[in-house]
Amino acid sequence: MTTPPVCPACLSDLDPPNVWSDRWRCTRHGDVEPFHEAHASREQVLRSLGRTSRVPVWLPSPMPVHWFVSGVGWAGDERTGAHAAALSVSGPSPVGGPAEMVLVAEAPRIGLGSRLAGLPLADPDRLEERPEAKVEAAGHPTALWPLAAPPDRAAFVGEALGVWLWCVLWPADAALILLEHLVIEDMRDDPRLVDHLLFGATGSHLSAP
Numbered sequence: 400m401t402t403p404p405v406c407p408a409c410l411s412d413l414d415p416p417n418v419w420s421d422r423w424r425c426t427r428h429g430d431v432e433p434f435h436e437a438h439a440s441r442e443q444v445l446r447s448l449g450r451t452s453r454v455p456v457w458l459p460s461p462m463p464v465h466w467f468v469s470g471v472g473w474a475g476d477e478r479t480g481a482h483a484a485a486l487s488v489s490g491p492s493p494v495g496g497p498a499e500m501v502l503v504a505e506a507p508r509i510g511l512g513s514r515l516a517g518l519p520l521a522d523p524d525r526l527e528e529r530p531e532a533k534v535e536a537a538g539h540p541t542a543l544w545p546l547a548a549p550p551d552r553a554a555f556v557g558e559a560l561g562v563w564l565w566c567v568l569w570p571a572d573a574a575l576i577l578l579e580h581l582v583i584e585d586m587r588d589d590p591r592l593v594d595h596l597l598f599g600a601t602g603s604h605l606s607a608p
């Protein structure tokens with residue numbers, strides 16, 4: 400079961416495809432890839448994304464100690480496949496208290512990562528000159544640039560396997576987790592990665608404005 404699709408960029412309800420157009424339409428953003436968040440059967444949805452997604456489905460591997468999957472989302476429909484895939488994970492922040500991190504792989508102009516990062520444009524506008532963090536994505540050291548996000552979060556963007564890789568963390572100081580050599584793998588390469596995941600309470604940011 401999933402929620403009715405909404406706009407990935409603003410979460411508004413969408414006009415479904417009709418006789419005039421085969422695209423979903425947001426009154427503010429025009430034709431969009433419809434955004435869904437899985438509510439029941441998150442594990443099944445994740446496995447299915449691993450088979451059908453057109454973009455990487457990033458999972459921390461290994462997951463930080465005591466962290467668990469707290470949300471699965473994607474933008475796209477059955478006909479075209481996912482053009483954005485998002486995984487939310489939650490657990491203890493390195494500085495204490497609960498933290499949440501959302502990893503998004505996304506084709507250009509979709510607006511999901513940008514909404515999570517709290518930015519006005521669909522794609523990163525201008526990157527700082529120097530990357531600030533690094534993750535290992537599918538075996539490659541991948542630079543992440545800090546973004547000017549609202550103060551309640553830290554947001555980074557880079558490029559991996561030909562599409563944007565967004566990493567958004569709440570609260571902002573949870574970004575320290577990126578200093579702990581975060582390794583992420585594309586579930587499409589190894590569906591068995593899901594076997595090792597714990598699924599827990601739903602996070603609060605994947606479908607939050």
Ligand SMILES: [Zn+2]
Pocket residue numbers: 406407408409410411425426427428429
């Ligand atoms: Zn919209």
